[in-house]
Amino acid sequence: MKHHPEIDKYAGLSSPIHNWDPRAKLIAILSLIIAIVLIPDLEIALVGLAIALTLALISRIPFSFMLKHMMWVIMFIAPLFVIVSLTPSGGIEHASLIAVKALAAVILIFPMIGTMRFDTTVKALERLKIPSKLVQMIMFAYRYIFVFSGEFQRMFTSLTSRGFRKRTNIYTLSTTGKLIGMLFVRSLDRSERVFSAMVSRGYDGNLKTLVEFEMHTADVLKAAILIAIAVALDLICFTVV
Amino acid sequence: MHISDGVLSPQVWVSGYVITGALATYILTKKTDISEIPKLSVITAAVFVASLIHIPIGPTSVHLVLSGLAGITLGLAAFPAILVALILQAFLFQHGGITTIGINTVNMGLPALAAYGVFLAVTRTNIKGKYTIFGGLAGGIAIALGIALLSLCLLSTGEYLEYVVPYVVVAHLPVVAIEAIVVGAFAGFMLRVRPQLLKGYKPREVV
Numbered sequence: 001m002k003h004h005p006e007i008d009k010y011a012g013l014s015s016p017i018h019n020w021d022p023r024a025k026l027i028a029i030l031s032l033i034i035a036i037v038l039i040p041d042l043e044i045a046l047v048g049l050a051i052a053l054t055l056a057l058i059s060r061i062p063f064s065f066m067l068k069h070m071m072w073v074i075m076f077i078a079p080l081f082v083i084v085s086l087t088p089s090g091g092i093e094h095a096s097l098i099a100v101k102a103l104a105a106v107i108l109i110f111p112m113i114g115t116m117r118f119d120t121t122v123k124a125l126e127r128l129k130i131p132s133k134l135v136q137m138i139m140f141a142y143r144y145i146f147v148f149s150g151e152f153q154r155m156f157t158s159l160t161s162r163g164f165r166k167r168t169n170i171y172t173l174s175t176t177g178k179l180i181g182m183l184f185v186r187s188l189d190r191s192e193r194v195f196s197a198m199v200s201r202g203y204d205g206n207l208k209t210l211v212e213f214e215m216h217t218a219d220v221l222k223a224a225i226l227i228a229i230a231v232a233l234d235l236i237c238f239t240v241v
Numbered sequence: 242m243h244i245s246d247g248v249l250s251p252q253v254w255v256s257g258y259v260i261t262g263a264l265a266t267y268i269l270t271k272k273t274d275i276s277e278i279p280k281l282s283v284i285t286a287a288v289f290v291a292s293l294i295h296i297p298i299g300p301t302s303v304h305l306v307l308s309g310l311a312g313i314t315l316g317l318a319a320f321p322a323i324l325v326a327l328i329l330q331a332f333l334f335q336h337g338g339i340t341t342i343g344i345n346t347v348n349m350g351l352p353a354l355a356a357y358g359v360f361l362a363v364t365r366t367n368i369k370g371k372y373t374i375f376g377g378l379a380g381g382i383a384i385a386l387g388i389a390l391l392s393l394c395l396l397s398t399g400e401y402l403e404y405v406v407p408y409v410v411v412a413h414l415p416v417v418a419i420e421a422i423v424v425g426a427f428a429g430f431m432l433r434v435r436p437q438l439l440k441g442y443k444p445r446e447v448v
Contacts, residue, residue: 007333030339037246037254037340069335073245080248083404090401101247106335113332121332133269133278137325140282141289145329148290166297173296173419177426180291180310184284185435191283198279205275 022124035230246338257344309383312356376428381421
């Protein structure tokens with residue numbers, strides 16, 4: 001299992017993106033991502049990538065951190081790039097368009113999600129009228145991912161200390177299946193205790209947090225500018241090209 | 242198994258959102274009680290963590306998908322669970338994309354529901370080790386269907402992706418066998434340890 005650094009590690013920094021209202025930030029950057037994905041032209045897509053990089057720069061999140069998080073996308077895009085650029089109906093330009101748009105979209109996730117604590121993101125999603133059950137599942141699952149990841153790490157360490165080694169064979173696979181089973185049993189036992197504790201403290205199926213949002217003129221202005229850029233990017237392609 | 246942003250045509254990823262929105266809303270509002278949410282989330286998190294496990298294949302490795310496992314433990318709720326897992330993967334780890342959350346949920350969630358259907362047949366059979374066998378079937382079928390749906394998405398996006406499809410299929414074929422064995426072993430283990438967690442398990446049945 002690979003170690004993943006947390007996305008909101010740099011939520012404590014200060015930048016114009018950090019102090020942007022979470023709801024306005026989510027909507028504006030999401031619009032920009034969608035606009036960039038819709039671009040059919042490589043040059044305009046490069047402009048989109050430049051805008052994404054600018055926003056990432058303004059957010060002051062270190063590029064080394066972003067690069068570490070982007071390994072998976074790069075691993076997905078690299079073979080795709082090679083195959084499409086060798087395909088007769090594809091070519092280098094088509095392949096580059098895909099790669100540039102994919103990179104721009106993933107870079108924008110950092111200013112969007114990485115500039116606030118994840119529980120603030122979840123709260124903002126709720127305020128944006130995402131169904132409550134879904135938001136709660138996101139919140140609970142998020143809390144437990146790190147707990148279970150630690151639990152799994154411990155179980156794996158104890159397996160390794162008894163001589164287990166991952167190899168390409170059926171024994172490894174069936175042991176993995178049983179290991180997952182054990183993770184399930186432990187997780188559910190723990191969750192039942194936590195759930196009882198939650199109910200006894202007044203949990204009634206509704207989300208309550210201490211975060212309160214306030215929308216100021218500056219927040220609306222920033223969102224308006226970004227959405228205008230997003231719309232402009234697509235309009236250029238569909239009128240000029 | 243999940244596609245990043247910028248690859249698929251808008252028609253494909255927008256329809257992904259439409260299908261996911263409709264199906265997830267239906268299952269969450271009509272088929273799920275609010276008191277089940279914490280338990281569902283816990284299983285979602287466990288599936289999420291387990292899907293980060295890497296299995297070595299010779300010099301390289303693949304990671305587990307476990308859509309079938311979600312199906313046999315969560316039933317219909319596997320669909321919204323996979324949606325949540327994919328939202329978290331896109332937000333936290335940048336696996337997959339933002340615009341493709343909908344279509345990726347379809348590609349993994351529908352096979353999870355199929356796996357659930359296959360696994361329910363366990364109640365109508367009476368052979369030794371049937372939970373392991375049906376668990377394995379469910380695990381393998383979920384991945385095979387996932388590959389089929391993924392290929393369909395790539396092909397309907399454009400001709401220029403036609404050569405990507407064989408690459409995707411070949412890269413995922415070992416996963417079918419791997420998941421079949423892992424999910425089969427999981428189902429057999431659960432039967433002994435906590436059988437009520439398996440959908441379709443009947444307490445009074447003699448196994």
